[in-house]
Amino acid sequence: MTSETLSKTEYAVAARGLTKTYGHGTTRVEALRDVNVSFERSRFTAIMGPSGSGKSTLMHCLAGLDSADSGEIIIGGKNLLDLSDDQLTEMRREQIGFVFQSFNLVPTISAKDNILLPMSLAGKKHDRNWFNTVIDALGLGDRLNHKPHELSGGQQQRVAVARALLTRPEVVFGDEPTGNLDSRTGAEVLSLMRTSTREMGQTIIMVTHDPVAASYADTVLLMKDGIIVGSIQEPTVATVTEALASLAE
Numbered sequence: 001m002t003s004e005t006l007s008k009t010e011y012a013v014a015a016r017g018l019t020k021t022y023g024h025g026t027t028r029v030e031a032l033r034d035v036n037v038s039f040e041r042s043r044f045t046a047i048m049g050p051s052g053s054g055k056s057t058l059m060h061c062l063a064g065l066d067s068a069d070s071g072e073i074i075i076g077g078k079n080l081l082d083l084s085d086d087q088l089t090e091m092r093r094e095q096i097g098f099v100f101q102s103f104n105l106v107p108t109i110s111a112k113d114n115i116l117l118p119m120s121l122a123g124k125k126h127d128r129n130w131f132n133t134v135i136d137a138l139g140l141g142d143r144l145n146h147k148p149h150e151l152s153g154g155q156q157q158r159v160a161v162a163r164a165l166l167t168r169p170e171v172v173f174g175d176e177p178t179g180n181l182d183s184r185t186g187a188e189v190l191s192l193m194r195t196s197t198r199e200m201g202q203t204i205i206m207v208t209h210d211p212v213a214a215s216y217a218d219t220v221l222l223m224k225d226g227i228i229v230g231s232i233q234e235p236t237v238a239t240v241t242e243a244l245a246s247l248a249e
């Protein structure tokens with residue numbers, strides 16, 4: 001498929017022939033070996049696989065945080081590998097949202113200002129209706145004037161999710177977004193992420209080690225040794241656990 005045909009599809013993110021190698025000689029590691037993958041719009045996808053299988057490398061390359069050696073990555077009709085550094089920065093700011101394990105909120109400003117920060121940095125005004133929709137959906141209405149340290153871990157992560165959703169990015173990437181939360185709070189955040197795909201049309205791609213977190217996704221992609229080796233539709237904790245066990249064999 002060419003970049004032109006990829007950009008016209010219903011995919012929010014698509015990659016073809018992605019390779020990434022770290023190191024040289026005896027320390028050479030092929031972290032991605034000719035990865036071909038497409039992520040449909042409005043779907044929640046979890047990427048799973050054994051340690052070292054290439055999950056983080058794939059996510060970092062797809063999100064433009066790391067550069068692939070070859071291949072193409074199409075987001076919003078553009079091939080990331082063709083963009084200049086400035087264009088890539090703009091793409092990350094406008095088309096890509098991030099939710100990290102460690103929340104990454106600015107401690108000195110309120111929840112509301114944290115949520116608005118990417119738009120303020122881009123010099124853009126936010127759409128008040130959309131802001132209210134996101135805040136209502138995430139149940140943050142009475143927490144907006146609090147600073148991050150005045151919020152629980154779950155509330156802080158909901159602020160991070162709201163911040164990611166507010167720009168209406170083409171895709172939100174999550175890196176173990178519930179890794180620092182207890183199971184009940186994690187379940188709440190995952191449900192909200194799932195709701196954002198169903199009710200707001202958001203596309204989410206999440207890397208996780210946790211079969212419970214993955215069971216909230218529509219699809220689980222399984223990686224091993226730098227390639228995608230399978231997928232599970234409508235995953236359950238049991239099907240994911242079983243698939244991971246068979247990958248480890």
Ligand SMILES: Nc1ncnc2c1ncn2[C@@H]1O[C@H](COP(=O)(O)OP(=O)(O)OP(=O)(O)O)[C@@H](O)[C@H]1O
Nearest residue numbers: 022023029031049050051052053054055056057058
């Ligand atoms: N900066 C780096 N320099 C050298 N090798 C690296 C680097 N980053 C990753 N690797 C190697 O690339 C391979 C894939 O790593 P990656 O972090 O993508 O795997 P992962 O599936 O996310 O692992 P984990 O589940 O442990 O986080 C591993 O063999 C890793 O050691």
